[in-house]
Amino acid sequence: MTVQNPNSFRNGPDETGHFGLFGGRFVAETLMPLILSLEKAYDVAKNDPGFQEEMRSYLAHYVGRPSPLYYAERLTEHLGGAKIYLKRDELNHTGAHKINNVMGQILLAMRMGKTRIIAETGAGQHGVATATVCARFGLKCIVYMGAVDVERQKPNVFRMKMLGAEVVPVVSGAKTLKDAMNEALRDWVSNVEDTFYCIGTAAGPHPYPAMVRDFQCVIGREAREQMLEREGRLPNSIIACIGGGSNAIGLFHPFLDDKDVAIYGVEAAGHGLSSGAHAASLTGGRPGVLHGNRTYLLMDDDGQIAEAHSISAGLDYPGIGPEHSWLHDIGRVQYISATDTEALEAFQLLSKLEGIIPALEPAHAIAKVCEIAPKLPKDHLMIVNMCGRGDKDIFTVAEHLGGMD
């Protein structure tokens, strides 16, 4: 494969939905007409000032945007290097970045006349965001969630039910996020007339990776403006955790053409990359085809998809969005990884130093900040995407730490 560096890193995907080798539309014929009509509807909406204004209004008054860019003074002092800013997307309504994308997709679904919304969820954050926005607009909502995740994310299951959603525990396969996605696709194949599939990450068949990214780019656009306002210049580096990679691509994309901005994506290394029990698709996987797109995947030599592992249910996925695979291959973004243990330490550190309890997902990014920041000069500006709050994870963390008293 030859990889050419483009003039801009922000022009993807091409019209067939490819980011270089990655992306595409690997779906059953039943879904193909639906995906084509979604692509058409999104193209119209994207260029419609009315749709954009509607989005802006709901993001401001319902979601609570813009989210602050917060100077983490004590974390910065503690690490003694780079000046660290947190992009506070955990302060959004529902406590994570997921709602940025859900709001966009649901407004689009309504424009398309769809009345039944389905979604997959891992940690439950995307499920909660979808259930929330469906409640707001009076839409029927069905959330597929692996039976294992239903068990380990009980508070979110309860929240979804309170919001009127039907939560369907998925018992097929490994009973986690990838199986929830399979089941949502099966639902969509079976209910083609009235149903809109609200995918939670920047993956899946074209146009989802591009559409989800566009909706999440509000994170990076705001952060860029806020940093210019605060410091009068761009950050030197930005960093975010990656499961499917929607919060990361949302932060990264507006900075991709700023060649002096170093970009880091942090995958979940679980028990360690050499243990085999991890969710680091880029570091430990290879290109394959799953869930409608070609991307890096964890699998065996027969092409059977492997089970991912991470302490964070939101990162516990054996694939990654196709644009990340491309950014990895062309080298624009550096992908690194943090283990469960490192994330747990970062979780506690940020809670104690800043009074901010991060979700276990961004705790992976914080863990790498702890490693990178001390080696950098004090005038190095760094933005970390705080993509979710940790309330949902306190029981998991307590279990690992053996109680908190």
Add this chain to the structure above:
Amino acid sequence: MTIRIENRFAKVRAEHRAALVTFVMGGDPDPETSFEIIKALPAAGADLIEIGMPFTDPMADGPAIQAAGLRALAAGQTLIKTLALVTRFRQGDAETPIILMGYFNPIYIYGVDRFIADALKAGVDGLIVVDLPPEEDAELCKPALDAGLSFIRLATPTTDEARLPKVLTNTSGFVYYVSVTGITGSAISDHSGVASSVARIKSHTALPVVVGFGVKNAETAETVARGADGVVVGSALVEAVRLSLVDGKATAKTVPAVTGLVGELIEGIRRVHKV
């Protein structure tokens, strides 16, 4: 192009009936029993055989075929072993068309060119790859056609008039009409629309049109046979395998459970005289 598919449809037409297309999962419930099942299919009444290539994440399949795939994987099935199964079948049967059906990732990882070469060598006639729509024809469809394998496409109720020509271009062997929007094994309450849907497809192609989804006994096979050139049965056969197992293992009843059902199905099909 291999000629077995064409020859078989010609033979079936000469008998004034629809064809019976049987789907079983390669390696289910174990490699040896799977071979015994496939070997016994033609004598039981199968005209064409589809062999599933198991995959961990079969996103268009219902619970029955998902479970069959997982049984096969648990028993150690791989793509290499599925190809070996075909090679072994061909030693005793040079006529019955074999179509491999599955998902793209195992083929992609095996290597597309290597897979095509090995499939031809094993005696495979055609491929059905569920997650490769016409938009992705460059991946496997075109090289497979160039090498002489048929590439059989699924047409569905969502494939409208405007899209149908796109789906039929680069389709060969036959067209597989999926009669419901749903996963495999979905119940179908009304087969009356089948004939008109088949006629719609036939106005665009000279290829035989087979119909699947929801066929589980002689009656449903008979109904579908009225409107189609062939009847596909999958979920009911892999369910017959499952119900014959004891503690997940094959029993003396396993092969007869499948051949018995195939016998019933072909009986239903034979009740319909096609002109």
